Amino acid sequence: MISGLVQILLFQSLGELLSKFVLPTLPGPVIGLVLLIIWLVLRKGVNAELAMVADGFSQYFGLLFVPAAVGVVLFLPQLKANALAIVSALVGSVILTIATSAVTVRFLSSKSEGAD
Known part of the structure; x- marks a missing residue:
């Protein structure tokens, strides 16, 4: 579970860095999400740790x-x-x-x- 959370935070951090220095008009989390999607497409799947964290997050979307x-x-x-x-x-x-x-x-x- 920690590995999946680290992956999400890593891509959000990369998105924030790119937003700060390269693409200031786009929000960092959006850039990080696009990078994560590209990474998952290149890997051709979602690993179990990331899937577990995503399932945990999706339970609280209503909030x-x-x-x-x-x-x-x-x-x-x-x-x-x-x-x-x-x-x-x-x-x-x-x-x-x-x-x-x-x-x-x-x-x-x-x-x-x-x-x-």
Whole structure:
């Protein structure tokens, strides 16, 4: 378990370093996550220690929504004042996400059919 936790912290630290010195516009944890994913793809799998830590973390994801819910209640007047813009942005982003996903799946499925 310690090994899996060390791996996660190592990649987050690498992401923070790259964010500080190379890519200041991206958050360090995001860079670290991308590096971890690349490392796992190159290794072609997740080791047992990392999987155990990830399973442990995933049990507590619900707690991450508590600060967001408090923020919604705290800023309710501002949210009401800007409701149209917020709803428009949410609907637009959902439509763009679905369209982008569809185009990506179509592109990747045509590539895989051509390889067979």
